[in-house]
Amino acid sequence: MTGRARVLWLAKGLGRGGAEQLLVNCARHADRSRYEIEVAYVLPHKDALVPALEAAGVPVHCLGAAPGRRWPLRLRALLAERGYDLVHTHMPVPAVAARLLAAGRGGPKLVHTEHNLWERYRRPTRWANAWTYRRNSAVIAVSHAVAEGVGRRRPGDWLSVVHHGPDLGDAPSGPAARRAARDELGLPHGALVIGTVGNLTAKKDQATLLAAFERLRREHPTARLVLVGAGPLESALKARAGEGVLFAGSRGDVPALLPGWDVFCLSSRQEGLPVALMEAMTSGLPSVVTRVGGMPEVLDDGVEGRLVPPGDPAALAAALGALAADAEVRGRMGAAARERSKSFDVAGAQQAIERVYARVLAS
Known part of the structure; x- marks a missing residue:
């Protein structure tokens, strides 16, 4: 493909959690010459990291903010409106929705980051995940322990392990x-x-x-x-x-x-x-x-x-x-x-993620 790829990062919330902080860290090191990144999240009350993402130049969409509309409908409208080339999901529930809504010819490619051990999810979440998991073009695990839980889902090089890192910048010391x-x-x-x-x-x-x-x-x-x-x-x-x-x-x-x-x-x-x-x-x-x-x-x-x-x-x-x-x-x-x-290399982690993007978009 030519030009920049349009990528949506989809999360459940943007509160002060580790998985959410990773989005901020990665946004600061994304290659904007190749990828146009936006973020969407489901829970309006979990918005503490929205300012940090916007400060990093990333547009943010709250899917739960529209009165009278359920967030999957808002997600479907956003996918149609923005025409993303790739959707990178974080957290299993929004990931299941994206897999269902993005299905079909011409839809965006799907990449999912697994942050937790598969068996720790609630049973309905595990079932929905298992039912839709093969729609992922690639999966990234945050550790080898996490990868072991999903590596048996299907053979091939679709699964990568990427150790992220903190982005402390000029944090004080001494x-x-x-x-x-x-x-x-x-x-x-x-x-x-x-x-x-x-x-x-x-x-x-x-x-x-x-x-x-x-x-x-x-x-x-x-x-x-x-x-x-x-x-x-x-x-x-x-x-x-x-x-x-x-x-x-x-x-x-x-x-x-x-x-x-x-x-x-x-x-x-x-x-x-x-x-x-x-x-x-x-x-x-x-x-x-x-x-x-x-x-x-x-x-x-x-x-x-x-x-x-x-x-x-x-x-x-x-x-x-x-x-x-x-x-x-x-x-x-x-x-x-x-x-x-x-x-620990947050910039290197984002580069590894973007190599997954490039492989998926070229396939």
């Missing part, structure tokens, strides 16, 4: 940044601070982290725990939180907060490959995370941090306690994490 981050959150300058970033949902399992932190405080009574994120379990988690826990809410300044922490933690029961972990490693933080999804692909146990079983407060508390007790180990693991993060 002693001044540490003081500023602690002042921003009202944290004591001398306290040991553990931080986590994620939506307050069952799959992130902050309940296990709170239980582990309660154990940790018995040995380190001045330690602090910061939870960045919002979600349906916020009230329940606040009700069970003990002393030293700060709920910081949904934040757009996470890179500026990371220098104020000593240890990063994720207690997730499932993950694809979390952007939050890669941001923490890039910031030079040692991490304690669960051995799920793609996290063991980027963090080696005992090198950049510790890997623990999911749903085990005792194991999580022990790993956090070992780091809390030894500043030298924290420093060594943090340096190793920063070194490992040099392999």
